[in-house]
Amino acid sequence: MGKQWVYGFGGGKTEGRADMRNLLGGKGANLAEMASLGLPVPPGFTITTEVCTHFYENGQTYPAELKAQVAQARTAMEKHLGMAFGDVKKPLLVSVRSGARASMPGMMDTVLNLGLNDDTVKGLAVASGDERFAWDSYRRFIQMYGDVVLEVPHHDFEDILERQKRDDGAEQDNDLSADSLKAVVAAYKALVEKELGRPFPMDPEEQLWGAIGAVFKSWMTPRAITYRRIHDIPEEWGTAVNVQAMVFGNMGDDCATGVAFTRDPSTGKNYFYGEYLINAQGEDVVAGIRTPRPLEDMERTMPDVFRQLCDVRVTLEKHYRDMQDIEFTVQRGKLYMLQTRTGKRTTAAALKIAVDMAQEKLIGEKEAVLRIDPQSLDQLLHPTLDPAAHKKIIAKGLPASPGAASGIAVFTADEAEDKAKGGVKVILCRRETSPEDIHGMHAAAGILTSRGGMTSHAAVVARGMGRPCVAGAGTLQIDAAEKTMRIGDHVIREGDTITIDGGTGEVMLGAVTTIEPTLSGDFATIMGWADAARRMKVRANAETPLDARAARAFGAEGIGLCRTEHRFFDPARIQHVREMIFATNSHARRDALAKLRPAQRGDFADLFKIMEGLPVTIRLLDPPLHEFLPQGEDDLKTFAAAAGIGVDQVKKRLIELHESNPMLGHRGCRLGITYPEIYEMQARAIFEAAAMVAVEPEIMIPLIATAKELQILKKLVDETAQAVFAETGRAVAYTTGTMIELPRAALMADDIATEAAFFSFGTNDLTQTTLGLSRDDSGAFMPDYVRQGIFARDPFATLDTEGVGQLMRIAAEKGRRARPGLKLGICGEHGGDPASVAFCETIGLDYVSCSPFRVPIARLAAAQATIQAGDLKSLKQQKREAA
């Protein structure tokens, strides 16, 4: 008997099911499922995806048994329909379509009306009572088959058709008479014979195998390969081929064709939303030549069919438990279902449908939570461009921080602040941003850079602030000195209005209308269900009161990362910071630090108040000191004068502090080791603030590579704590822990855990060091890397679970073995990426922390991860019990 390569459907006997999608493809599986549900599906059969795999693994040949199995399935169709291939009276006509596991719209080939030839066309004319229809069908078939299977250039057919229309004075294809169409058919056949050196195949059997082969071959066309790469679809999945009896929506006014969604895909409303065309074929709806009618119209024009369709809607939703996107054809008053699949929808619709279906008891609350793509919540939290507006796109960069914004172009942070104070909306345009630009970024409505990637400074800060950002728009030449931005010959000057869309990366000339976001009750409902389901806590990375308030508004359950140095750039503080750096001894350093301490204490007290007892993790100074140094001649002179140091000395120190690879240089805990005064001041500020507000601070030491570093610095923190407690007369509970952001720290986690109450995975730096990849510099080759499939996704956006994740798993296991109660979290950018959050669940982290605007995404992603982990567990349980 051999393997089953062919599965029939709709012909009395249906062998497939919806869950056989991997074998039958999406279309084939759902046709079989609908047939099993008793819905009116034209009979046919599916050739499995395994045939495709076999085809490519065996030099484009078929399994030996295939021919016989196809013949058998065809015979079954013929018997069921009382029609036959090549039968002059009752010719069986079929469509041959691809159908992969994942939808690849428009990527692969289709042949309709297969089975027509010089004889059967006459039979079709008689059977349909419409000679014009029959010859038009034949004409379409030769054109499609000639193009797809025989590879005769498409435009040669078009030329013949156009010539005929011109000769006839016809405007539309439909205006051609049966005789004209016969002439077209004759010309088409001559064209094929001339091109191929042999006549167009008249044998339906030969036609069928030609079409099957063409569909399989279309799996490997360049455009299909490209599409799969972009959408992460493995080549080895292959495509199935569906052969199905043709039904015609274009045989007269009792015929129609249409598409519908079982609910409104824009709003999610429980309303039967669709369009149809009377006397038309499916492709006419797509082509947009005639304007389709709204579906509710059908209640009047074809009441019986409409009633049937409404029943189908209910059946499908009950069965699939999700909104369906369906295609149907009405042939002579009879309804046929040609496709059903889960319908795409907007985020707002997705929320409404999930909530409604849960309330209709179609699905459970956990399933409702699983229905929402966490990433899509971004749409709800930021302004979006009016889809109807006209856009003049001039450049495209990376969609670095979501939301759309219009404003005038400015080229320095100071200008951004000045103009914004005057109430003008500005877009800050920089080659790249640095910590010195923070005030300008904050003042701007949006940020645009010509360099840097998804995790460049601009991108990270913009996401943290919730500002739209387009980063790395490489075709722009931004010149801050000239205050211009060039794209080819076009020059944008300061004051010119531009618009950016941080969700797509587009840069547009002029103002484009934006739509403000609104958060529906459905959003709150889903988030409530998500919060009830999730195991991991969600915190935010925040250091300003603004950020902290935003974090709480978005549901953060604490601060996972407060970067203490973030506010060193405040004009009132930077001078002291710089004096601290220029101090030549520990005494002078202490003096400068003493001036900074009240401000730091104030920062922490503000945060603690806002967080009202929720956990707050404070990271001690991390970046290399030279980040704080004066840049440029003016800044340098101002600083030197204020500090009473010679300009030459300042320059000398700048050279001394220069590093070849600052990422791997004198930063993080290394600063604490060499300048303990700095960490002591910060610890003191934390404890003094904590004594004022009820909080249990978590003090985090960055860039730990060895247990000894942590031991030394923990001792410093503990001694400082005791000193402050003695002074204030009030002891505060606190913990000390570390970032795990170096491979060595992960590998030595058992050692380090003996000193640390918690680990927070700093996956930005851990990715940089594990992959030896600089975030700031990877833009030069990352596109090539993604194009060639070396990285499926940018590892700074989505965790490299194989490499970086392996280290995290090692660290989590070793750390917990050495210290059972060890608290584990993540505070890198990945903490707000759904796929990365899912990984964090698998290694049992206690919380994820991300920028405030991503907190809802993380809450939902964490909930989904918990639910899926539970599902997996119960699946394993079932398997064990079954075994």
Add this chain to the structure above:
Amino acid sequence: MGKQWVYGFGGGKTEGRADMRNLLGGKGANLAEMASLGLPVPPGFTITTEVCTHFYENGQTYPAELKAQVAQARTAMEKHLGMAFGDVKKPLLVSVRSGARASMPGMMDTVLNLGLNDDTVKGLAVASGDERFAWDSYRRFIQMYGDVVLEVPHHDFEDILERQKRDDGAEQDNDLSADSLKAVVAAYKALVEKELGRPFPMDPEEQLWGAIGAVFKSWMTPRAITYRRIHDIPEEWGTAVNVQAMVFGNMGDDCATGVAFTRDPSTGKNYFYGEYLINAQGEDVVAGIRTPRPLEDMERTMPDVFRQLCDVRVTLEKHYRDMQDIEFTVQRGKLYMLQTRTGKRTTAAALKIAVDMAQEKLIGEKEAVLRIDPQSLDQLLHPTLDPAAHKKIIAKGLPASPGAASGIAVFTADEAEDKAKGGVKVILCRRETSPEDIHGMHAAAGILTSRGGMTSHAAVVARGMGRPCVAGAGTLQIDAAEKTMRIGDHVIREGDTITIDGGTGEVMLGAVTTIEPTLSGDFATIMGWADAARRMKVRANAETPLDARAARAFGAEGIGLCRTEHRFFDPARIQHVREMIFATNSHARRDALAKLRPAQRGDFADLFKIMEGLPVTIRLLDPPLHEFLPQGEDDLKTFAAAAGIGVDQVKKRLIELHESNPMLGHRGCRLGITYPEIYEMQARAIFEAAAMVAVEPEIMIPLIATAKELQILKKLVDETAQAVFAETGRAVAYTTGTMIELPRAALMADDIATEAAFFSFGTNDLTQTTLGLSRDDSGAFMPDYVRQGIFARDPFATLDTEGVGQLMRIAAEKGRRARPGLKLGICGEHGGDPASVAFCETIGLDYVSCSPFRVPIARLAAAQATIQAGDLKSLKQQKREAA
């Protein structure tokens, strides 16, 4: 009964042994061993190191049983000698000395002549028949005890003594009469009573416990702690205390004291080498007031004693099977042995002694191999400073590349080359060096930098070239523009002569005589035995014919790392390299590369010829492209003119190529992925050269993070190979492999091994990424790190086996599991470091590769590692069999 805290020796019953060094300390264990051998050791006892540990773990208190055990041991001594503590007629006098597991010369306290008081001094005078001697001994005892135990300032005693000498008109201490010494004793006692408020202790028992406590306390003095930190001696080892009957070499002309080595420690000659002083105490030899006589003299002055001593020499060498460093005292014609220990020696002596002893069948050949410190071979391969020469040291840096050199200071590579062409020896002085300085470094006799560590560019290149180098001499301010170097107020100008010692890091003013190295036959003999013993192969990192020839001369068995880009800086090539970088499309890039190919082919052919069929691993282009770009305005203009490009365009490209962290940037295989033409050219040059010379090249792809990168580039290499084979009509066997230099590569080694025939651990970069530590920038904090014990040694010099080593082990295991025949090697700087080579043996690498001048070190270290691994194995075997 309790634990045994006290071990007696020499008093009829000896309880210790030489292998009880951990318990009894070096001195105590060897005194016991000598006593057991029947050698004349004054009786005494050792209080174990465990008492020291107990002392510090229990608030400076002793174990309960100690008092009784000490009393018992003392009684045994008294019985044996017929003397007693405090006995006026026959007073027992003892010395109390520290004795730790590892020698800590001069670090801890000693008390001699203990047991003397106002009564026993009289007994000593009678017994010795020398009143002056007795009171001098008492005077010395009070001074020593007062200083060490009672903490009365040393100089107060000296003042009293000096005053007495002045009053007496005495020049030497010896000139003081017995009466004067009595007056000194009286004054000493008064001083003690004034300082302490109580008299000097007269009770010998009290004296004894005071001295024991002082020795234990001296374990924790700051200087002892510092010494231990520098020499990696753990605090928990503790010290033992040795209490031993005094013998006197200063009782008359039939008395003497001396030190000797059983062989000449400078040359290794089998000759009894030593010095002695008649009528003197041990400290007089050390003090150097009188000139000691050579030992052979004793044959004449004390023939009986000399004969005894010669017997002792033979006994000790036979017993210890190594050259011994001994101390002895002759009291009234009777020889007493006071110490024996393994003698320190020069490298030349170590070689000769090991070879001689093996030939004398005292030790086996493998043991001879284990006797040589591999690191010490450096002494033999490079010029060293004449130890007798006067040195004016002005600065100290890191001993970055061994050897000493004198020459005139020059400040640019071009000057170095110019001057050297004129036959002048130069020292190239730079703040730091870059690849552009290579020609100057090559021309220089030595290299001096003010920045950078042990693995900075200067250090690595200098070691590779065998040039002496002092790196990171931070107190020097080098100004290349001014052509000066300042240290404090001192200015060194171009043309001033300086000397550097790359073995110590010292920088000296003026010329210091150097001694040229000579390689003895003993060296060849030991290396032959080492080669016979070792399992791992030793290769060299080399790319020039000069390096390759040196490598072979030093016994390299192949090239483990040929850096293809090393010769891109040749004046004839750099223009093409830069044109390649400036090419705006693949076509122009190919044109520039085509011009480079013949030169590269020539490089490879030369190497292959020199290596005569030995394996050669060639690494494709690794450093970021900007390293090759013009630096400075002039260079830039010259290049622009020659290339026919505008200066502005060159500058623009320089900005484009700038990277924040070049170490983690667009380099290594990333260049091969984005510019496949480059790797294709290099592969082509390799295969074309291989077709001309018989060789099986190993092509190595650097900076691999994913298997996919290697897959893509291996395909490129294979296709290029096929193309060249077709053209030349000659196929060449070759393999393709990868560097493992990123944590991710180590973690994914199983995946990567499916594509790689070999792994070579690039531990320089692997250390940088695993520890997140830039070699070039770590100088700013590494001293603090080593001082605080965070790193025992610079991880760029000696492998961090815990962290980096863990990754190497993971990679080796995963790699071999996925591909059993996988060849494993190391080509980082660590390949020439003995401790790191030992680690490589434990994870089963096939070879180590290092710079040519370190090949002998690696050969010896590899042999020792194999032997020790074998010893460990047979030890385990024995334990298994015993169990």
